[in-house]
Amino acid sequence: xxxxxxxxxxxxxxxxxxxxxxxxxxxxxxxxxxxxxxxxxxxxxxxxxxxxxxxxxxxxxxxxxxxxxxxxxxxxxxxxxxxxxxxxxxxxxxxxxxxxxxxxxxxxxxxxxxxxxxxxxxxxxxxxxxxxxxxxxxxxxxxxxxxxxxxxxxxxxxxxxxxxxxxxxxxxxxxxxxxxxxxxxxxxxxxxxxxxxxxxxxxxxxxxxxxxxxxxxxxxxxxxxxxxxxxxxxxxxxxxxxxxxxxxxxxxxxxxxxxxxxxxxxxxxxxxxxxxxxxxxxxxxxxxxxxxxxxxxxxxxxxxxx
Numbered sequence: 662x663x664x665x666x667x668x669x670x671x672x673x674x675x676x677x678x679x680x681x682x683x684x685x686x687x688x689x690x691x692x693x694x695x696x697x698x699x700x701x702x703x704x705x706x707x708x709x710x711x712x713x714x715x716x717x718x719x720x721x722x723x724x725x726x727x728x729x730x731x732x733x734x735x736x737x738x739x740x741x742x743x744x745x746x747x748x749x750x751x752x753x754x755x756x757x758x759x760x761x762x763x764x765x766x767x768x769x770x771x772x773x774x775x776x777x778x779x780x781x782x783x784x785x786x787x788x789x790x791x792x793x794x795x796x797x798x799x800x801x802x803x804x805x806x807x808x809x810x811x812x813x814x815x816x817x818x819x820x821x822x823x824x825x826x827x828x829x830x831x832x833x834x835x836x837x838x839x840x841x842x843x844x845x846x847x848x849x850x851x852x853x854x855x856x857x858x859x860x861x862x863x864x865x866x867x868x869x870x871x872x873x874x875x876x877x878x879x880x881x882x883x884x885x886x887x888x889x890x891x892x893x894x895x896x897x898x899x900x901x902x903x904x905x906x907x908x909x910x911x912x913x914x915x916x917x918x919x920x921x922x923x924x925x926x927x928x929x930x931x932x933x934x935x936x937x938x939x940x941x942x943x944x945x946x947x948x949x950x951x952x953x954x955x956x957x958x959x960x961x962x963x964x965x966x967x
Contacts, residue, residue, distance in 0.1 A: 676860075696726065850918060862950050
């Protein structure tokens with residue numbers, strides 16, 4: 662039986678362009694609460710168009726945190742977000758029984774919900790080397806390599822997550838110790854309860870929304886935004902989908918038409934990777950993005966609120 666005195670963090674996850682922002686705002690209004698953005702790029706003031714940041718109208722409909730909170734000139738990690746978000750939740754739960762967290766950055770969500778593994782820093786250049794191998798040789802090759810060195814990791818769902826496989830190889834090649842020996846056996850306990858919800862749409866609808874979003878970003882001035890922060894293009898936030906394709910165009914590697922094609926193709930691929938992550942990380946309850954009434958009923962049932 663849900664405890665009416667308990668505090669609940671309601672996480673809304675899912676792929677890019679699925680409709681997380683709209684749903685999170687409607688839920689924040691329904692529960693008269695606030696939203697924590699778990700997006701590793703929307704924190705930066707200088708990046709608005711390419712990050713699909715909530716617009717002024719959306720920001721006025723519900724109070725958001727971690728939007729425009731930092732500068733691209735600052736270094737900010739998932740560990741920093743874990744610390745800052747937990748501190749903020751302590752404050753918000755004094756006023757609210759429920760708080761909404763939403764975003765597509767799986768590691769940011771994992772950091773707040775479960776805590777992060779205390780893993781060693783990788784050898785310089787190793788991650789790029791392994792990422793190149795992933796692209797050129799495929800996931801199966803790297804999975805076979807992991808199975809020879811870490812049976813415990815191979816037995817988990819993470820063996821199907823390309824980023825986690827790369828990280829596991831990175832840790833072993835840096836330290837000679839399997840990642841499973843570093844990983845915490847117990848998820849860190851949090852002083853609040855959690856409801857994990859993931860959104861999806863049928864592929865045709867999702868891909869149409871992604872293509873439309875890319876067209877909209879370009880019309881809003883994505884290329885000019887990328888130019889305005891070109892001095893920081895080596896920052897991780899600008900090595901991501903939505904910016905790296907523009908820089909390729911600005912570098913003269915391809916024409917504008919090819920840039921548009923790559924923006925759409927890579928965004929669709931990113932959405933697929935996000936879906937894979939959320940299916941293999943955490944215990945998410947899946948809904949179609951337009952099932953607001955069902956989602957609201959599910960949350961009320963879980964929290965015992967009316």
